[in-house]
Amino acid sequence: MAESQFTNAPELTVSELSGALKRAIEDQFGHVRLRGEISNYRGPHSSGHAYFCLKDSSARIDAVVWKGTFLRLKTKPQEGLEVIATGRITTFPGKSSYQIVIEQLEPAGVGALMALLEERRKKLAAEGLFDEARKKKLPYLPRVIGIVTSPTGAVIRDILHRLNDRFPRHVLVWPVRVQGETSAAEVAQGIRGFNALTPGGKIPRPDLLIVARGGGSLEDLWSFNEEEVLRAAVESAIPLISAIGHETDWTLLDHVADLRAPTPTGAAEKAVPVRAELLANINALARRHDEASFRLLERRRNDLRALSRALPQAENLLATPRQRQDRAAERLSSALRGFLGARRLALAESSRLLARHAPQAELQRAAGRLNTLKFRLEAAGRGLADRRRERIVTLAARFDAAFSGRVRLLQQEFLRRRELAHNFGARLDGAFAAAVARRRDRLSHVATLLGAVGYQAVLQRGFVLVRDEHGGVVRSVRQVEAGDALHLHFADGQVAATAHGDEPPKKRPTAAKKPPARGGQGSLF
Numbered sequence: 001m002a003e004s005q006f007t008n009a010p011e012l013t014v015s016e017l018s019g020a021l022k023r024a025i026e027d028q029f030g031h032v033r034l035r036g037e038i039s040n041y042r043g044p045h046s047s048g049h050a051y052f053c054l055k056d057s058s059a060r061i062d063a064v065v066w067k068g069t070f071l072r073l074k075t076k077p078q079e080g081l082e083v084i085a086t087g088r089i090t091t092f093p094g095k096s097s098y099q100i101v102i103e104q105l106e107p108a109g110v111g112a113l114m115a116l117l118e119e120r121r122k123k124l125a126a127e128g129l130f131d132e133a134r135k136k137k138l139p140y141l142p143r144v145i146g147i148v149t150s151p152t153g154a155v156i157r158d159i160l161h162r163l164n165d166r167f168p169r170h171v172l173v174w175p176v177r178v179q180g181e182t183s184a185a186e187v188a189q190g191i192r193g194f195n196a197l198t199p200g201g202k203i204p205r206p207d208l209l210i211v212a213r214g215g216g217s218l219e220d221l222w223s224f225n226e227e228e229v230l231r232a233a234v235e236s237a238i239p240l241i242s243a244i245g246h247e248t249d250w251t252l253l254d255h256v257a258d259l260r261a262p263t264p265t266g267a268a269e270k271a272v273p274v275r276a277e278l279l280a281n282i283n284a285l286a287r288r289h290d291e292a293s294f295r296l297l298e299r300r301r302n303d304l305r306a307l308s309r310a311l312p313q314a315e316n317l318l319a320t321p322r323q324r325q326d327r328a329a330e331r332l333s334s335a336l337r338g339f340l341g342a343r344r345l346a347l348a349e350s351s352r353l354l355a356r357h358a359p360q361a362e363l364q365r366a367a368g369r370l371n372t373l374k375f376r377l378e379a380a381g382r383g384l385a386d387r388r389r390e391r392i393v394t395l396a397a398r399f400d401a402a403f404s405g406r407v408r409l410l411q412q413e414f415l416r417r418r419e420l421a422h423n424f425g426a427r428l429d430g431a432f433a434a435a436v437a438r439r440r441d442r443l444s445h446v447a448t449l450l451g452a453v454g455y456q457a458v459l460q461r462g463f464v465l466v467r468d469e470h471g472g473v474v475r476s477v478r479q480v481e482a483g484d485a486l487h488l489h490f491a492d493g494q495v496a497a498t499a500h501g502d503e504p505p506k507k508r509p510t511a512a513k514k515p516p517a518r519g520g521q522g523s524l525f
Contacts, residue, residue, distance in 0.1 A: 018093035025098060029089040034061070034100060035108055041079045044070060050077055054085060054100070062092070062099035074181045075105050081116060082108040114218070117225055121252055124227075129234050135258040136239045138270070139207050140433075141278075144170045145271055146206030146238070148190035151175040155212045155243075155264045162268035167275040172206055178213040183223035187211060188232035195236050208271055209236065211253065212243040212264040224251040233257055243267035269440070273433065281432065285425055292421060300414060307406065325388050332381060339377075343370060459491035 012020075036054035044050050048067030053060050063085065065073070075083065086104040091097065107116060124130065145163070149155050151173055163169055174190035177183045190211075197205040211233070213224070223229065224244050233240050233256045242257035243264040254260040261267035350366055451457065455465060466474040469485040480486070484499045 015093065018091065018096065022091040022093065025089055025091055031086065031088050032100070034085045034087075035082070036061075036085070037082050038077050038079060041077050052077055054083075062097060063087075063102055064099055065102045065105070069103055072181070073105050075107055075116075077105065078116065078119075084108050117218075117252070120225065120227065121255070124230060124252065124256070129230065130255045134234075138239045138241070138259055140429075141167070141272060142169060142207035144172060144204045144206045144208075146172045146174065146194040146209045147212060148174045148176055148187055148194070148209065149212040149264075150178045153178070153214060155214050158265045159210065159212060159243075159268045162265050163272060166269065167272040167278070169272055170204065172203070179216070179220050179223060184226035184229050187223060188226075188228045191229075191232040191236050191240070195238055206238055209238050209240040210243055210261075210264075210267045210271065211240065211257070212267060213245065214264070215246040215249055221245055221249060221251050224253040229253060230256045241267045241270060270437070277436075281429070285428075289421065289425065293418070296414070296417060300410060304410065311403070321388060321392060325385075328384065336377065339373075343373075456491070459489065462491075465489035 034054055036056050039053045039055050039060065041050070041052035044067075048070065050065040050070050052063055054063050055061075065077070070076075077083075084106050085100060085102045087100045087102040089098060089100055092099055128134065147156065147159060149159075156173060160171060163171065172194070174193060176186035176190050178187070191209065194206050194209055197203055199205045211224070213221070221244060224242075230252055233242075233253060239258045241259045241261050242251070242253045243261040243266065244251045244253060245263075247262035247266075259270060261270050347366065347370075350363070459465060465488075467487045467489065468474055468479070469487075471487075474480060474486070480499045482499055486497045486499055488495050488497050
């Protein structure tokens with residue numbers, strides 16, 4: 001007890017000891033690079049800082065990313081992601097623990113990038129961003145095409161050249177960086193910027209967007225896997241074509257875009273049709289439409305003639321009533337003559353009676369009855385004629401109505417057939433364009449395969465193809481005898497040769513070289 005009271009060791013406070021440890025650790029290690037797996041990450045704190053741990057199979061260390069650094073990070077922290085963190089080692093006196101303040105964060109190799117890419121792909125697929133149902137149909141012939149790419153690379157020149165070859169269109173370029181920390185934000189801003197343009201404004205709003213970049217590694221193309229770019233593409237009201245890298249390169253933007261092109265040049269080919277082919281197709285369809293219309297009209301004209309022959313003639317409809325009228329008129333005249341004869345006989349008899357009896361009153365009454373009968377007879381004749389006339393008018397009106405209805409039906413059928421022909425023409429245009437695109441893709445693939453497996457590629461590496469005098473390929477020395485004529489094919493041409501067997505060929509005498517003539521070109525041999 002006495003010895004402990006008189007020791008020479010200085011007394012330190014907890015804060016002094018914590019400060020000394022902090023200075024010692026920072027002086028000893030400074031900046032370090034740590035490889036480990038992110039653990040206990042719950043997203044940024046309400047202050048904007050991020051707190052988590054880095055661990056491996058046997059140890060762990062606390063990590064912190066300040067708000068300003070977190071906003072600049074190209075790779076954001078994710079739970080379970082293996083990363084390489086660059087920062088400085090320090091201590092936190094409040095917990096008497098040490099930690100790393102991260103200044104830069106990157107995935108630990110391509111494997112980590114692929115794992116991150118697969119996790120992001122599954123997440124976006126679960127949200128329905130890759131569904132074909134939400135993808136928009138590309139316009140057949142856009143008036144304005146917006147391109148989001150680097151203005152200084154070969155990609156924009158290839159796209160513009162192909163557009164001019166196929167069908168020149170008005171092109172707007174939104175310049176962006178296609179690689180680097182700010183690339184994803186600039187590409188997303190370009191997509192949203194084109195969508196923010198007002199239709200019919202001073203700067204025309206594009207009918208189609210192309211996001212393009214040349215080939216590169218997975219790290220070079222990583223900007224087009226960022227969630228910011230993908231969500232901007234999903235929100236785009238303008239149809240979008242993804243043309244990232246070469247045919248073998250794939251990014252998540254290819255799954256989100258309305259159409260994926262294997263190359264930037266292929267995007268230009270999918271954006272517009274070939275103008276000459278389109279004009280030829282239109283002329284052919286117009287000619288076929290005119291011929292079909294003429295044939296349809298001719299067929300309808302013949303049908304109308306046949307139907308008109310089947311309809312009864314007006315003369316035939318009126319023949320029977322007219323005949324009945326004539327017979328009635330004849331009977332009426334006959335009856336009238338008989339009646340008048342009878343009355344005349346009766347009058348004669350009455351006159352004879354009057355002459356015998358001289359009754360003037362009877363004569364006047366008989367004359368009155370006769371006039372009455374005459375008036376009734378005339379009225380009956382006029383009524384019968386009026387009824388016959390009304391029936392004839394009714395039959396004529398019914399015939400006109402039936403004829404007009406048939407004409408209207410023929411007109412409606414003609415309009416329906418013309419609309420059907422128009423729909424068939426539109427479907428034929430789409431099917432022909434799709435067939436041409438499939439044949440062009442198949443031809444490009446066969447050309448690429450021929451360049452890879454053809455013997456010309458082998459000749460370019462210094463090999464020689466030997467053929468005999470009949471053009472057959474010589475594959476073994478047993479196929480050649482002394483004196484056989486051979487043809488040697490090189491990459492830049494072919495020469496003739498003669499086989500000498502196992503003996504070395506005799507040396508040909510060489511002609512003496514002549515000095516070149518003055519003022520002219522010397523011999524090349």
